[in-house]
Amino acid sequence: MSGSKGVSAFxxxxxxxxxxxxxxxxxxxxxxxxxxYSILVLIVFGxxxxxxxxxxxxxxxxxxxxxxxLIFTSLLGLNRSFAHEKEDAAxxxxxLVPMDRSVIYLAKATANLxxxxxxxxxVAPLFYVFFLSGSELSITLxxxxxxxxxxxxxxxxxxxLLATIAINTRGxxxxxxxxxxxxxxxxxxxxxxxxxVAVVGGAAIDFAYVPALALAMGYDIVMLLVSWLLYxxxxxx
Amino acid sequence: xxxxxxxWGQRLDKIMTPMFIAGVLFCVVAFVLSFTLAPLVLGAxxxxxxxxxxxxxxxxxxxxxxxxxFHMPVAVVSMASLLFTAVxxxxxxxxxxxxxxxxxxxxxxxxxxFVLMTMVSGELWxxxxxxxxxxxxxxxxxxxxxxxxxxxxxxxxNAVGDPERRATYAAVFGIxxxxxxxxxxLITRLVPSGVxxxxxxxDSGLAPNMLVPLLIAMLGFCCIAFALYRYRLRTELLxxxxxxxxxxxxxxxx
Amino acid sequence: MDPILAExxxxxxxxxxxxxxxxxxxxxxxxxxxxxxVNGLKRxxxxxxxxxxxxNELAGKQQ
Numbered sequence: 001m002s003g004s005k006g007v008s009a010f011x012x013x014x015x016x017x018x019x020x021x022x023x024x025x026x027x028x029x030x031x032x033x034x035x036x037y038s039i040l041v042l043i044v045f046g047x048x049x050x051x052x053x054x055x056x057x058x059x060x061x062x063x064x065x066x067x068x069x070l071i072f073t074s075l076l077g078l079n080r081s082f083a084h085e086k087e088d089a090a091x092x093x094x095x096l097v098p099m100d101r102s103v104i105y106l107a108k109a110t111a112n113l114x115x116x117x118x119x120x121x122x123v124a125p126l127f128y129v130f131f132l133s134g135s136e137l138s139i140t141l142x143x144x145x146x147x148x149x150x151x152x153x154x155x156x157x158x159x160x161l162l163a164t165i166a167i168n169t170r171g172x173x174x175x176x177x178x179x180x181x182x183x184x185x186x187x188x189x190x191x192x193x194x195x196x197v198a199v200v201g202g203a204a205i206d207f208a209y210v211p212a213l214a215l216a217m218g219y220d221i222v223m224l225l226v227s228w229l230l231y232x233x234x235x236x237x
Numbered sequence: 238x239x240x241x242x243x244x245w246g247q248r249l250d251k252i253m254t255p256m257f258i259a260g261v262l263f264c265v266v267a268f269v270l271s272f273t274l275a276p277l278v279l280g281a282x283x284x285x286x287x288x289x290x291x292x293x294x295x296x297x298x299x300x301x302x303x304x305x306x307f308h309m310p311v312a313v314v315s316m317a318s319l320l321f322t323a324v325x326x327x328x329x330x331x332x333x334x335x336x337x338x339x340x341x342x343x344x345x346x347x348x349x350x351f352v353l354m355t356m357v358s359g360e361l362w363x364x365x366x367x368x369x370x371x372x373x374x375x376x377x378x379x380x381x382x383x384x385x386x387x388x389x390x391x392x393x394x395n396a397v398g399d400p401e402r403r404a405t406y407a408a409v410f411g412i413x414x415x416x417x418x419x420x421x422x423l424i425t426r427l428v429p430s431g432v433x434x435x436x437x438x439x440d441s442g443l444a445p446n447m448l449v450p451l452l453i454a455m456l457g458f459c460c461i462a463f464a465l466y467r468y469r470l471r472t473e474l475l476x477x478x479x480x481x482x483x484x485x486x487x488x489x490x491x
Numbered sequence: 492m493d494p495i496l497a498e499x500x501x502x503x504x505x506x507x508x509x510x511x512x513x514x515x516x517x518x519x520x521x522x523x524x525x526x527x528x529v530n531g532l533k534r535x536x537x538x539x540x541x542x543x544x545x546x547n548e549l550a551g552k553q554q
Contacts, residue, residue: 158413161409161413165393165406165409165410168397168402168406169393169396169397169406170396170397170398171396175392175393175396178385178389178392179389179393179410181385182382182385182386182389182414182417183386183413183414183417185378185382185421186382186417186420186421186423186424186425187424189424189425189428190424190428193428211427211428212428215423215424215427215428218420219420219424222416222420223413223416223417223420226412226413226416227413230330230409230412230413233330233405233408233409234405234406234409236405237401237402237405237406257525268514303510304509304510304513304514307513307514307517308513311517350520350521350524353520354517354520354521357513357516357517357520358513358514358516358517361509361510361512361513361516362509362513364509365509365510461521465524465525465528468528468529468532469528469531471532472528472531472532472535475532475535475536475538475539476535478539479535479538479539479542482539482542482543482546483542485546486542486545486546486549489549
């Protein structure tokens with residue numbers, strides 16, 4: 001790469017992001033593992049909910065179930081997103097390039113976000129088929145897109161930072177989960193609320209949807225900013 | 238051998254124990270006052286009023302609220318300790334000096350102790366007031382998350398081998414954890430549930446009589462927390478010193 | 492007891508064990524931490540004193 005001093009941060013970002021996406025496109029390793037995992041979780045949900053009586057409103061529970069699924073799947077994905085970096089010591093090589101190290105964070109986080117979105121696109125219709133095909137869904141259903149996006153962005157954002165920390169410790173996966181879940185709890189809470197409201201519909205849309213979504217986005221902004229600022233320290237350690 | 242002790246450190250260490258005793262005394266005073274000075278809080282309404290001590294009382298009088306006089310100061314102290322963790326973490330990231338990391342770690346220990354005290358008192362209060370062992374209400378949930386974060390901090394520290402890396406990771410996590418707690422509280426408080434209404438605890442306002450034992454307890458626990466912080470800090474600094482001396486002995490070929 | 496007064500104070504008796512329990516447990520947690528930290532301090536001070544003695548001996552031998 002000629003004249004890397006003159007390369008802007010945005011170009012670095014694009015190059016890194018393209019590298020991650022290309023790698024994934026070739027091997028399809030992460031997407032396939034995340035996809036299979038989420039389908040398996042759906043099957044587990046099926047078994048665990050099979051005995052509930054018809055009176056239980058599956059529509060109300062559905063957003064909670066989907067978010068649980070997303071959290072577990074993203075933990076898997078986040079762990080793996082740094083796995084080959086660590087194996088091939090690619091991260092050290094990356095650190096040799098003179099650039100703003102927070103760009104690495106943005107590129108990784110965006111890649112993780114995109115992978116999660118792809119998984120969501122696969123899982124959501126499957127979820128509908130498995131659990132919701134018998135129920136009546138409200139017309140506000142398309143509104144679930146925004147909380148899903150906001151939540152996934154937050155998960156990818158804070159998760160990428162934590163994965164960078166956890167990859168260098170003993171007990172990687174468990175530590176990531178231990179650190180991630182309490183931090184992501186508020187985000188999860190807000191997003192489940194907004195998604196539930198969108199799925200169930202009714203009068204609640206007027207007063208419950210926007211505040212919950214706004215709070216989720218507030219979380220995203222704060223956490224992404226903090227992660228972006230602190231990433232340099234983490235990756236240089 | 239270099240004398241590392243700074244004047245400030247020695248002065249603060251001298252008042253460690255008196256501070257602790259003072260703190261305990263303050264808390265005892267607050268305890269007595271909370272039962273004698275502060276009035277019992279009003280509970281559910283009673284059908285017919287009665288005359289008690291020259292005043293008309295129309296509600297049941299609650300004793301369980303007395304837990305509050307210790308519960309709140311302890312909760313505030315735990316949050317303050319976590320603030321110190323975040324601040325020392327940030328200072329470490331800037332300066333890379335080990336002393337900041339040591340202080341961050343001790344502050345987090347204090348935070349853990351006080352969080353446990355908060356959880357214990359809150360749990361029992363909860364059990365009595367609502368008759369259940371747990372509800373997902375804003376304060377309890379936020380404190381539970383805080384407890385998990387502080388425990389996670391220590392597990393993280395244990396899981397990293399290299400001291401410099403450990404300090405860096407701990408500092409970053411401490412800062413993020415400190416930012417997360419108010420967010421958690423805000424979100425659990427403000428997110429309206431579209432499906433079930435959230436039951437908000439109706440806390441009565443603070444009468445001036447209540448303020449006195451509360452503030453004294455707050456002062457007492459601050460003193461206790463500070464004294465414990467200095468105790469633990471002294472231990473950690475001495476441990477660091479013993480490590481140094483051991484290394485020196487090895488070098489000089491003991 | 493006057494039935495109205497009994498009703499007003501009805502929750503007090505049931506609450507008492509919880510209040511006492513809460514206070515006791517809180518101070519127990521604190522006491523455990525105090526004991527641990529004071530013991531740790533004493534142990535570390537002893538260790539340090541022993542080590543300093545060893546160093547002084549060495550310095551004495553070398554001279």
